[in-house]
Amino acid sequence: MDSTDNTTFDAGWYPDSSGTSVRNGLLWTIVLLPVITLISTLQFDATAYLGASLSGTAAPVDPGYVAMQFLGYILWGVTIVLAFFDRRRLVRLGMDRPFPWAWTFLSGAIYVIGRTIIVRRRVGGSLAPIWTWAVLSVLAMIIALSKAVSAISELGPSIPS
Numbered sequence: 001m002d003s004t005d006n007t008t009f010d011a012g013w014y015p016d017s018s019g020t021s022v023r024n025g026l027l028w029t030i031v032l033l034p035v036i037t038l039i040s041t042l043q044f045d046a047t048a049y050l051g052a053s054l055s056g057t058a059a060p061v062d063p064g065y066v067a068m069q070f071l072g073y074i075l076w077g078v079t080i081v082l083a084f085f086d087r088r089r090l091v092r093l094g095m096d097r098p099f100p101w102a103w104t105f106l107s108g109a110i111y112v113i114g115r116t117i118i119v120r121r122r123v124g125g126s127l128a129p130i131w132t133w134a135v136l137s138v139l140a141m142i143i144a145l146s147k148a149v150s151a152i153s154e155l156g157p158s159i160p161s
Contacts, residue, residue: 030083034133038140083101083104084104
């Protein structure tokens with residue numbers, strides 16, 4: 001190949017980013033859906049749940065806990081649908097082979113990270129979706145851990161040995 005030849009081996013791989021915006025509300029909705037989970041976690045009374053579970057007098061299934069789990073599955077499904085339409089939109093905008101939406105079946109985080117990296121490499125863009133997801137994930141861990149520690153410390157003396 002001649003050094004003056006401008007032909008690339010990956011023709012069509014990188015779209016023309018001259019005016020195409022790949023930012024959209026679908027990705028940001030996926031990124032911000034965990035806020036709903038955080039709110040439901042804050043509303044859940046872990047101390048009462050753990051106390052009832054340890055006493056043996058609790059119903060086999062706590063309605064609040066079941067509602068949280070059901071909400072988690074609904075949000076998982078919504079995330080999959082949003083990722084599908086987000087990828088479809090990217091293809092319509094001219095992006096060749098965007099990050100596969102099916103990775104969302106494993107985790108929305110995988111899609112957010114993969115999609116953000118691919119778009120950033122090909123047409124430029126921000127890492128804000130990844131950082132936002134990371135902050136929300138750390139916040140969720142802190143909330144869950146603090147609720148668990150609080151429940152255990154309140155019920156610790158009453159736990160039979």
